[in-house]
Amino acid sequence: GAGVSQTPSNKVTEKGKYVELRCDPISGHTALYWYRQSLGQGPEFLIYFQGTGAADDSGLPNDRFFAVRPEGSVSTLKIQRTERGDSAMYLCASSSTGGAGELFFGEGSRLTVL
Amino acid sequence: TQLLEQSPQFLSIQEGENLTVYCNSSSVFSSLQWYRQEPGEGPVLLVTVVTGGEVKKLKRLTFQFGDARKDSSLHITAAQPGDTGLYLCAGAGETSGSRLTFGEGTQLTVNP
Numbered sequence: 057g058a059g060v061s062q063t064p065s066n067k068v069t070e071k072g073k074y075v076e077l078r079c080d081p082i083s084g085h086t087a088l089y090w091y092r093q094s095l096g097q098g099p100e101f102l103i104y105f106q107g108t109g110a111a112d113d114s115g116l117p118n119d120r121f122f123a124v125r126p127e128g129s130v131s132t133l134k135i136q137r138t139e140r141g142d143s144a145m146y147l148c149a150s151s152s153t154g155g156a157g158e159l160f161f162g163e164g165s166r167l168t169v170l
Numbered sequence: 171t172q173l174l175e176q177s178p179q180f181l182s183i184q185e186g187e188n189l190t191v192y193c194n195s196s197s198v199f200s201s202l203q204w205y206r207q208e209p210g211e212g213p214v215l216l217v218t219v220v221t222g223g224e225v226k227k228l229k230r231l232t233f234q235f236g237d238a239r240k241d242s243s244l245h246i247t248a249a250q251p252g253d254t255g256l257y258l259c260a261g262a263g264e265t266s267g268s269r270l271t272f273g274e275g276t277q278l279t280v281n282p
Binding site: 060087089091096097098099100101104106111112114115147149158159160161162163164 | 210213270271274277
């Protein structure tokens with residue numbers, strides 16, 4: 057596709073369950089970012105990949121959150137033992153350059169933890 | 171942690187009015203970006219400013235980066251209902267590498 061694709065668009069789960077959110081970046085973009093956005097707030101940085109490696113994971117809130125990008129393209133954000141406070145919109149973005157280049161965002165995955 | 175404070179948080183105006191949104195920080199940024207986000211969509215880049223004192227214009231939108239690269243403003247002339255959305259500033263710190271820090275946003279509503 058032409059843009060960043062995120063699936064699922066909506067996910068409702070129960071407290072304590074495991075969740076995976078997928079991001080398919082723009083083809084050829086080496087940089088990939090995950091952000092979390094609560095209603096009425098700006099996006100909060102979670103993790104940044106350059107190629108296959110996590111170049112900066114300082115925004116991951118705790119060890120229940122993990123992300124991978126095994127082949128340098130698709131990335132999966134994994135959340136273990138979900139809590140109600142994890143409910144938010146999870147945004148993925150990709151960039152051709154990293155650094156302060158333009159980020160192209162997907163439409164997000166809205167996670168609701170009951 | 172570098173923080174970006176945006177003001178006002180909410181702004182509701184009539185079509186044709188002018189407005190200014192502010193983005194302030196105590197930290198220096200190597201560059202600053204402005205994004206616009208509509209409900210159910212991801213943010214879309216409007217502009218990137220890099221040089222202190224820089225002014226960029228995009229049709230009715232004027233963006234300015236402060237001389238000290240700690241603040242920025244977005245001015246919209248003759249606002250239209252299509253300008254409605256969440257306006258976000260995002261800064262790349264001098265030491266934060268590729269991590270963009272976003273402000274909390276300004277929710278703009280332009281009433282016809």
